[in-house]
Amino acid sequence: MPIPAPNLYPPFNIIRLSHVVFGVKDPAASRAFYVDTLGLQVTDEDDSHIFLRAMEERGHHCMVLVKSEQSDVRSLAFKVYDEGELDRAYDWFAAQGHTVEWVERAYQGRTLRTQDCFGMPIELYFKMDRLPPIHQKYALYKGVKPLRIDHFNCFASDVDKAVDFYNQIGFRVTEYTEDEETGRLWAAWTHRKGGVHDLAFTNGLGPRLHHTAFWVPTPLNIIDLCDLMATTGYVANIERGPGRHGISNAFFLYILDPDGHRIEIYCSDYQTVDPDLEPIKWDLKDPQRQTLWGAPAPRSWFEDGSVFKDVTPVASDMEATPIIAP
Template sequence: MIDHPEPVYDIAQLGHTELHTPDLAASVAFFTEIYGLTLVGETPGAAHLRAWNDDVLSSLTLTAHDEPGLGHLAWRATSPQALHRRVAALEEHGVRGWWHDGDFGHGAAYRFVGVGGHLQEIYFDTEKYVPTPDTTPALPNQPQKFAPRGAAAAHIDHINLLVPDVAAASRFQQETLGFKLRERLVPAGRDEVGAWLSVMTKAHDLALTKEPAPTQGRLHHLAYSVPETSDVIRAADIFLENDVFIEFGPAKHSRTQGFFLYVYEPGGNRIEVFTGGIHIFSPDFETVTWDTESQGRGTAWGMPVPESFHSHATPPYVPAGAEVTA
C-alpha cells in the first residue's frame, strides 16, 4: 500500500494582491474604466479596488512606486485555526515571518518571503462587500448587481510569479501551505521551467515560471476571470477601442486549458483576462508532466507565443552598470 501524505486544505483562495505602479492615476483609470473594477477606498499613496463578483471588499491594491511589480500577494485561510496551523508549518520549515495588524479590508496577517523572493501573507479575517441600494443584486447569491463596465472583470483568479528555481518554489508552496501540483513543464534534458498549483479544485491559483534574468521577486502576470469565452473576446475589442496594447491572445492555453488575453496596464504590469480552465475533483489527481509544448505548439490551437511573453516582467531587470533609458 502506498503511503500518501495527508492533503492539506488550510488555504482557501488567492485573497488579494498589491501591485506597484509608477503612474497611480493612470493605473486606477485603466482598472476602473477599461478593465472594469470598482474603486472602493483610498489611503495615502494607494487605491483599493474590487471586481463585481468578489465577495470581499477589495481584491486589489494599487500602490504608487518608482517602478512596477508585485508589492505582496495574500492567501486567505479557511479558518482562524487553519491560519495558525499554516504559520506553524512555515516556522517549522525555517521561515521567519512577522505578524501585522491588517490592512485595508482585512485583519491580522502573517507575512513572509517565499522561495523566489516574493512577499506573501496569509490571513483569515476579512471585510465582506456590503452592497449599496444602487448595487444590490436581484439574486441574493451574488455579491452585487451586475452592471458591466469595460471588460467587466468578475473576480480575482490567479497569479504567475517568476522564480529562479521552479521546483524548489513549488515544493515550498506544497509543503508549507498545502498547494497541489496540477501540471508541470520539464523540457527534455532541462530543469523544471513551469508549475501550475492550486489549493482547491481550480486548474491553478498560482503559476511559477522560470526567471530568465539573474534576479528574483518579479511578477509575470495577475489574472482576473470573466464568466464566458465571449467575454474575453469582448475584452479584446474594448482594449482595441481604448488603445491598450494586446500582447497575446485571445487564444486557449495548453496547460490549464483556460481561454486568455494578455495586456499591459499603464504602470507596466502584465494583466490577464481569463476564463474556463479544467477543474479537478479527484482527490488523487496525478500531476500532469509536460516534456514539451503540445505537438510543438505554445498554445492549444497553435497561436505562436510572442518573445515578450518570455522576457517582459516587472520590475524590469536592469543589469548592473547598464544605462537606464526612459
C-alpha cells in the same frame, strides 16, 4: 525530478489566493485602466491607495494599487481556513527559518507577512471585511466584466524547488512541463481552491510576478475587451492573444497595465477537486502546450515580469527553451 505526491494534510490550511498589491507610478492612469476599461469596482480610495474588487467577490478587495516611485509588487496574499491557521502558519514558517511578522492591513484582521523559498513576499489572513453582493447588479458590469481573481503566475529560477516548497503547504500540481533532456520542470501549475491553479511557476529570472489573472464569463467578453482597448488608446497594451491554452484549456488574453504589470483575462478551465487527480504532463517542445490555437507567445511574454519590492531576482541555470514567436 518527479512531481511530489500530493500533501493532503499540510501544516496549515490555505483555501485560495486572495489579492495582489501593486506599486503604481500614476494612480489615475491605473484607475482608468482597471476601473474604466477592465471594469473592476472601487471599494475605497484616497490619494495613495485604490482598493478594487471584481463582480462576484464578497471580500473588500482583490487588488490594491499603492502610489509608488517604482512599478513593483508588494505582496501576493492568500486566505486561510480559520483564525487558528494563522498561528500554525506563523510557527511553520518560523521553524523553516523564514522571516515572519504580524502586520496591519486595511480592511483585514490579523495578517501574517512572510516569504517563500525564494524570498517572494506572501501574506496570509483569515478575516477581511465583507461587502454586499453585487453579482446581480448588472448595471455595474463594465469592460470585460471581471467576476473574480483567479491565479498568479510567477517566474522561478528553480521550478522544482518551487513545487517542492509549495507542496509542503498543500498546493497540488495539476499540470506541468518537463524538459525531456534533463528531467527538470520548466513550469508547473498548482492549486488550493479546486481549479487548475491558484499559483503557477514558469522558469526564468525570479522571483518575479509573470501575471495576475481574472476570470470572466465567456470568451466573447474577451473579444469585446479587445475591441474596447483598440478604440480607447490601449491597443499597444495587448501583448498576446486571444487564443486557447493547451495547458488548462483556458481561453485567454494577456494585456499590460500602465506600469507594465501583466494581466491575464481568462475563462473555460476545468475543476480539479479530487485529491487523487493525476497531473497532466506536457513536453516543453509541444507546440500546443502553451497555445492550443492562436499565435505563439512573443519573446516579451517569456522575459518580462514585475519585480517584488526589495527582492533581487536570480537567473535560472536551465538552458531549455520553449517555442517563441519570431
